[in-house]
Amino acid sequence: MAENLLLMIIFLPLFGSLFVALSRDNNGTGISVNAAAVAVWTLLFNIALILVLFSQMNTESDNIQYVTTFKWLLPQTLSISFGVDVFALIMILGINLALLIGILSLRSHFKNQKFQIGFSLLFLCAYTGLFSALDLMSFYVFFVIMIPPLFMQIGMDADNRIPGRFLLYNFLGTFLLLFAVVMLYCSEPNNILIANISDIKLDGQSGIWVWSCIFMGFMFRIPVWPFHYWISSVNTVIRNPLTFICANMLPISGLFGFLRFWPAAIPEQISSLTPVFAIFCAATMLYLAFRGYSLNNARDKLFSYIFIYYLLYLLGILAPTDILQRNIAYSLFAFLLVFSGLSMVAFHLEKENNKSPGSLNGILCILPKASFAYSLLISVAIGFPVSALFWNNFIIVSQVLYTNVYIGVTAVLTLLLAAAFLLQHLYSLKDNECMLPTKDTLRDVDNVQFGMCLAVMSILFLSFIKPLWFVY
Amino acid sequence: MIAQIVTSLALVCFASLWKTKARYDTLFSLLLTLIFASAFGFYADAWQSGYESTYSILWDSTRSGDVSLSINSDLAVYTQVFPFFAISLIALFNNFLFRYETKKKNLAVFIILNFISLVMLITSQNFIQLITFVFIIDMLSQFLIRDINAGRRYAMYNLTADMGLFLAFAVLRGNMLNLNLSALGESVVPFHNFVAVVILLSLCIKFGFFIFHSFLLDLKSAKFHRFFLVFYLSSPMTALILTAKLLPVLRQFEPLYLIINIIIALSLIWGTIGAILIRDLKEKTVYLNMMLFSLLFKLLTYPDFIWDESFSCIIIAAFMFNLCLYYIHYFWFRETNALIVNKVHYVNPLPLYLLLAIWMALWAVVAMLLFAYTDRYTAFIMTFMVLFSLAGAWVFIQALQSDNIIKSLRTDYDHRPLWILAAVLTSGMGIMFWQNLYWYAALPALALFLMFFILSPIGFILNTNTTSLKWQHADVFKNIYDKILARPLQIIGKSLTIFVDFMFFEKTLILIINTFSGLTVRIFRRISRENALRYLLSVLITVFLLFWFLTRGLNG
Structure with a gap:
């Protein structure tokens, strides 16, 4: 029964997207009430299923549960295996909630709503599949098929060559991973479970090639210098919050890849490079922190903030211990909700400000609901103790410091800078001396969006008290 | 007992956050004050009867270790909680009586929540609880300040300090693989020099010592009755509690005492200069507090330090000085709508003379307490007494002896808040004489103060260029920070x-x-x-x- 629930959770968004494709657009205005309603109900139902699955799960255990295996149609030696552990399921829940926030925030962004929503559900389906995949082939398939829906979303939103760049970068990564997968299947023609990769015997040179390709494949998803540029250039052209949220969730697939594959059986030649890679991570964090501090645009700041945190989680994953998995999961879950909520309000403010172009400074003085929501979310984002982000990050940072004190100190400095530029931004938005009289016509966030922000805050606060509070 | 008090007060606060009609605001603030006063009664009773207990709730259990919330009641905790209980109670009464506060109930709730957080900080036994409540107090202080411009740099500075503490605790936790604070005193902690420097830096920011004080100067745009609460219920007091908690780590840093002496000396000198030259009463308060915090920090880092009743009473006395300054502001400047000390006209000098008397009595009490605490007047304490007498006397000299002031006997001022000050001081002095404290120690302190007040050795400053507007508004450290x-x-x-x-x-x-x-x-x-x-x-x-x-x- 529980195994079927997992399959339903994976494929329900796919059916949702089909329904969205069949729904009618409202008189060509771009507003799709039906599509949004279908998506919201799909996500709500999916979230309910996830909670049911959680309630049946042994949350004390770190093992994979609800394992289901099917045969592939063509190569009879291969099979598809699905299953989840607490980390994967909490990530699935987080992504569903983040997407729900994204769809609700799309209410005031009218361009191509139906297609945006449809592709985002496909993206969700692929993402859930990735988190549930236990064998190498399924993992690779889902790792690749999550790119086209996102490419379509970005392509519809941006009108220059950025989407092409996005596709190119991501396919480079997936080709490298493909090479590694093929090499692994050459050595072991039968089904390969990710957990058993360490059992595959590769001779020295092949091992280095395979693991380098796996490493690079995941690296392309995470904006470690010099791969950071593709995602920063994509972020500058995105115009709606749903695509922004989806695009910024993509690096989690890289993190998840590292978590599942690393450090199973890496040849020493590769594993000895981990500190060098960690230095690159810390340097990128510092670079992003400076970037966020110096740029005035709200979205640039948000982007820098998001990727600083992803890199912190990566440093946690690379630490030579697996005791941090839960802490990373709890923190990442809270982080997903925070950045989705922030994106929703930030895009609303940006859109309203376009009515009377100029600085955003002081805008929150006349939008009380947006001000309340944004202040609360920023306070969570900068690490105040109102969500699971706070003390789980403390544990992660302490482990990073234990591994390498210099990298740890750099990480904390970047967290401080990130918090400082977010706080500075909040204060400038609330600066009543900068308020312009022409801004009186601006519209506050609507009740649904405000309600969603309050719900997010409640979830975050409950997760602060007990991370798995919804398990009964 | 403290656990029960904290839980009950927290429940009362959360119930009070419910929105009520504006006309019931004063009533609710009175109710909250009375509830808090009765809680104080229970606490005093438990302290006297020596009731001890330990409560610990498992917050979360992970593979990295258990995180628990602890509230224990023992003699040390009772003593440490005492000043904050007393200060919060006085602040609540003051809030109830102060006619110009428009959100009395909310302020009362935040004062109580702040007090609860301070108690949680005092009773914390692990890093997570400690750092959590440091952050929570900083969040609550924004509600106490309730002014965007005043809170801006306050938030930035405190965030920096909090992240410094976060870093130090993370280093300790990562290397000791233990979340308990008790592990600090057991052996030399890893990276002890680095950790001590980071903690010391964070504490200096939170205290608002020399070169880190400019965020406290920004608070002047907040209302006075909220402004001085921040000093005694928020960031600097967090630093005080943290100093007491983290002394085992700080002491492992060899040049600790040298650095502390330098910091304190600079803060004392800068505080004295600021308190004398700056005319804005709120800024004067910042500088006077810088001196008082230097004293508290120095006492706390004495090698044989014990946080006893005398030390707790010194904290309360320091708060009372602020209350005096607040009443000067309230009686004096409210009437004339002016903020600059020696630019005031048409005031009734009677309350000011009363405040002068109260200030002197308070100063005598502080001198006795200092003597009781240290058993001798050290060079540092004597220096402090000279400088603080000078700075304190100067406030009254500027207010009473300036040529710009035209005195008039107005009688329509609200004298009720003065009763709080008088009542607290009288009871304090009563207890001290009753316990036969070192009354003779008060004589040199009073003599110093009177000498400075009557002779006014720096009176020439009143009419020099130092009081020019440009100099008054120069914020050197803000510019340095920017550049x-x-x-x-x-x-x-x-x-x-x-x-x-x-x-x-x-x-x-x-x-x-x-x-x-x-x-x-x-x-x-x-x-x-x-x-x-x-x-x-x-x-x-x-x-x-x-x-x-x-x-x-x-x-x-």
Whole structure:
């Protein structure tokens, strides 16, 4: 029964997207009430299923549960295996909630709503599949098929060559991973479970090639210098919050890849490079922190903030211990909700400000609901103790410091800078001396969006008290 | 007992956050004050009867260790909680009586929540609880300040200090693999010098010591009755509690006492200069508090330090000085709507003379307490007494002896708040004489104060250029902070964005890749499209290369 629930959770968004494709657009205005309603109900139902699955799960255990295996149609030696552990399921829940926030925030962004929503559900389906995949082939398939829906979303939103760049970068990564997968299947023609990769015997040179390709494949998803540029250039052209949220969730697939594959059986030649890679991570964090501090645009700041945190989680994953998995999961879950909520309000403010172009400074003085929501979310984002982000990050940072004190100190400095530029931004938005009289016509966030922000805050606060509070 | 008090007060606070009609605001603030006063009664009773208990709730259990919330009641905790209980109670009464506060109930709730957080900080036994409540107190202080401009730099400075503590605790936790504070005193902690320096820096920011005090000066745009609460219920008091908790780590740092002495000396001198030269009463309060915090910090870091009743009473007395300054502001400047001390006209000097008397009595009490605490007047305490007498006397000299003041006997002032001050002081003095404290220690303190007040040795400053407007508004450290830290960070960030993202990636790397791929496409197109043989040849070369890579290329 529980195994079927997992399959339903994976494929329900796919059916949702089909329904969205069949729904009618409202008189060509771009507003799709039906599509949004279908998506919201799909996500709500999916979230309910996830909670049911959680309630049946042994949350004390770190093992994979609800394992289901099917045969592939063509190569009879291969099979598809699905299953989840607490980390994967909490990530699935987080992504569903983040997407729900994204769809609700799309209410005031009218361009191509139906297609945006449809592709985002496909993206969700692929993402859930990735988190549930236990064998190498399924993992690779889902790792690749999550790119086209996102490419379509970005392509519809941006009108220059950025989407092409996005596709190119991501396919480079997936080709490298493909090479590694093929090499692994050459050595072991039968089904390969990710957990058993360490059992595959590769001779020295092949091992280095395979693991380098796996490493690079995941690296392309995470904006470690010099791969950071593709995602920063994509972020500058995105115009709606749903695509922004989806695009910024993509690096989690890289993190998840590292978590599942690393450090199973890496040849020493590769594993000895981990500190060098960690230095690159810390340097990128510092670079992003400076970037966020110096740029005035709200979205640039948000982007820098998001990727600083992803890199912190990566440093946690690379630490030579697996005791941090839960802490990373709890923190990442809270982080997903925070950045989705922030994106929703930030895009609303940006859109309203376009009515009377100029600085955003002081805008929150006349939008009380947006001000309340944004202040609360920023306070969570900068690490105040109102969500699971706070003390789980403390544990992660302490482990990073234990591994390498210099990298740890750099990480904390970047967290401080990130918090400082977010706080500075909040204060400038609330600066009543900068308020312009022409801004009186601006519209506050609507009740649904405000309600969603309050719900997010409640979830975050409950997760602060007990991370798995919804398990009964 | 403390656990029960904290829980009950927390429940009352959360119930009080419910929105009520404005006309019931005073009533609710009175109710909250009375509830808090009765809680104080229970606490005093438990303290007297020596009731001890330990409560610990498992917050969360992870593979990295258990995180628990602890509230224990023992003699040390009772003593440490006492000043904050008393200060919060006085602040609540003051809030109830102060007619100009428009959100009495909310302020009362935040005072109580702040008090609860301070108690949780005092009773914490692990890093997570400690750092959590440090952050929570900083969040609550924004509600106490309730002014965007005043809270801006306060938030930034405290965030920096909090992250410093976060870093220090994370280093300790990571290396000791233990979340308990009790592990600190057991052996030399790893990276003890680095950790001690970071903690010391964070504490200096939170105390608002010399060069880190400018965020406290910003608080002057907040209302006075909220402004001074921040000093005694928020950031600096957090630093005080943290100092007491983290002394085992700080003491492992060899040059600790030298650095502390330098910091304190500079803060005392700068505090005295500021308190004398600056005319704005709120800024004067900041500088006077800088002196008082120097005293508290120095006492706390004495090698044989014990946080006893005398030390707790010194904290309360320091708060009472602020209350005096607040009443000066309230009686004096409310009437004239002026903020500058020696630019006031038409005031009734009677309350001011009363406040002068109260200040002197308070000063005598502090002298007795200091003597009781240290058993002798050390060089530091004597220096402090001279400088604080001078600075304190100067406040009254400026207010009473300036040529600009025209005194008039107005009688329509609200004298009720003065009763709080008088009542607390009288009871304090009563207890001291009853316990036969060192009353003779008060004599030199009073003599010093009177000497400075009557002789006014620095009276010439009243009419010199130091009181010019430009000098008064100069914020040296804000400019230094901007020039040394904020601007360079922005320049580095912008340069990196331009050179790395724009010049290197966009205009160099991507352009090269584009050009190279375009060139390759053009070459292959030219090779293959001329005739079929060339096309076939290029296909064959490609197949050969693929075959070679698959068979030998990787191993060869």
